[in-house]
Amino acid sequence: MTVNNTVLEEGIMQIPQWWTCPSGYEELQEKAHLVGKNELLPRASISDQQSLYPRESLRKIAEAGFGAVTVPASDDGLEAGFTGFAVLAETFAQYCASSTMCWVMHTAATQTLYAAGNPEQRRRFIPGVLKGEVGGLAFSEPATGSHFWNVVSSAPRHGDGYLLNAHKSFVTSAGEADWYIVCTNSPDSKLDDKLMFLLVHNDQEGLEFFPFNAMGLRGNSSGPMKFNDVFVPTNNRIGTEGGMNYFNDNVIDPLFLLGTAACWTGVAQGALNAAIDSAKKKVHADTGKSVASYQVIRHELAKAQILIDSSRSIVYRVAQGLDQLVKNGEKIGDHLLPVWQAKTHAADIVIQVTNQALQVSGGRGYLTGQVEKFLRDGRAGAVMGPTNEILREWIGRSLIEVPWFE
Ligand SMILES: Cc1cc2nc3c(=O)[nH]c(=O)nc-3n(C[C@H](O)[C@H](O)[C@H](O)COP(=O)(O)OP(=O)(O)OC[C@H]3O[C@@H](n4cnc5c(N)ncnc54)[C@H](O)[C@@H]3O)c2cc1C
Structure with missing residues (x-):
């Protein structure tokens, strides 16, 4: 049976792809899942346990064609825009938060070099970035x-x-x-x-x-x-000798805040996926029931997924809005409020969702493993600058029409 293009199999409601991926980016998302599953996930816990820089994962990301995703195609970049960047960050983060955050910072650094740099600097640095060199x-x-x-x-x-x-x-x-x-x-x-x-x-x-x-x-x-x-x-x-605040507002902040918002959304989804898997697999011998069969657990999963999708919706709406501003030739720095909201919300919900994922996973969730790692990784979001306190202040000031930059 098909309802609104959603295929219902044996009473199971499928999650429509349009809900989890902006239209036109499905192929990119699928490619990112492959990189995540095959390259990032197998190295993620080793990187965490040994505090090992995810060099190999970053090399694989570049090899897959994601070394310069926001750079225009005329300079050999992927020209994926804000939306493509957000899709990649969210998807990679479901597998490895460390390599995703290094890649987000690298992408923001590369775009800063591209946007503020001169043609000679672009020629000197962009080819290296495409081959896997990393910027910070x-x-x-x-x-x-x-x-x-x-x-x-x-x-x-x-x-x-x-x-x-x-x-x-x-x-x-x-x-x-x-x-x-x-x-x-x-x-x-x-x-x-x-x-x-x-x-x-x-x-x-x-x-x-x-x-x-x-x-x-x-x-x-x-x-x-x-x-x-x-x-x-x-x-x-x-760029120039002084006067670079413009690039903070128009290049670094939008990319960094959107990229991290996408990353925390992906971390939350990664933790919930692991918790769902665990809840389905763990069966109590005395009742013969799985953890997932308890209604209270299912409600917790549902509440967590709704929080993730609220964040995902904001992230993709903001990304598409920013791409539209670029097309219209408008100044992004005049439209930062939605980006602040996206980062604040994602960094808030990742704390809540990773806690829910741990609780649903029980004592096993507390043991060293996927869920507790996502919880520790995701906690960075709110303290990374601009911190959630600062962003809420800027949003609040904007609401009461007081300058946010005082
Ligand atoms: C994992 C990680 C990676 C990072 N990577 C980079 C990087 O690559 N490059 C880089 O430049 N930086 C990076 N940072 C730094 C980050 O962007 C912040 O600057 C940093 O986390 C702030 O920490 P602090 O101890 O200096 O905070 P403090 O400024 O000491 O803040 C302490 C507390 O005060 C609050 N606070 C501060 N100012 C205000 C205010 N005006 N109004 C209300 N509350 C306020 C904060 O929200 C926080 O709760 C990274 C941080 C982390 C944790």
Whole structure:
């Protein structure tokens, strides 16, 4: 029997594909599931247990054609837009949150280089990225914490370049990326906005890396970095000397927030999938019933799935909205409120859903394994900047028509 294109088999209601995937992106999603199942999942728990950077997984992602997904096809990118990027992030995250977050940061770094960089810089870096080179974003500093757009470090002019001194508190792929876009201040800039982006190679002199010992995302190598008297030639300045706040609002924030929102949604779905599997398989010998046969458990699964789909719906609606803004030639930075909502909601529900998944899985859910790993990984969402407190404040201020950026 078919109802509204939904095939009903023996009374089982199928989940329609249009509900879980934006129209036109089905093939991309299927390809991402294959990469996730075959390449990311088998390495995920090793990466977690040994705090091992997911280099091989990232290489496989690039080999599958996802090294530069937001870069236009004219420069050999996938030109998948915000929607394609979100579909990939959500799907990869159902298998491995660590490699997904490294890839999200890499994609945001690559797009920043592409959007703010000049043609020579694009020619120099994009081919490497397509082959699997990894980029990182070094923004947050201990001095200003969550306010990662207000850095205190600086890089004065020095010969034909800049002398960078900066202390960064968290850098995903620290010590592992091939290059970093470092956000700093230019004391020599004539502009009011002193923000400047410098590209630093991983093997340059003066870089120090520190370990990342964390609750989750243990493969990410998101530790602190120090840049001590690092010389950066002018041709590695990405964009202008100062004035780079524009790229924070129009490139980095939208991509990073959407990508992480998609990632936390995928983590929640991955945890719930594992919990459903466990609830169906575990049968009590005394009652002869599976855990899934208890109605209270089924209600918990249903509540969790509705939360995930609420987040997924927001993520894809925002992604499609952003793609439309680009088509219309509008400034994304004037439309950030929906992106803030997407990230806040996803980072909230992943905490709730992974807790539900653990509860449904019982004591086995508490043991080292898929569900507890997703719970630990997903907890990062709310504390990653802009944190949920800051985003809620910006949303609330916007609602009462008070400037959000004060
Ligand atoms: C796993 C992981 C990976 C990361 N990767 C990167 C990366 O690749 N690049 C990068 O640049 N950064 C990265 N970060 C840093 C991240 O973006 C945040 O800057 C960082 O998590 C904030 O932590 P903090 O200890 O500095 O917070 P603090 O600023 O000390 O905040 C502490 C608390 O105060 C709240 N708070 C702070 N300011 C306000 C405010 N104005 N209003 C209301 N509440 C406020 C916060 O929400 C939080 O609850 C990463 C962080 C993590 C956890």
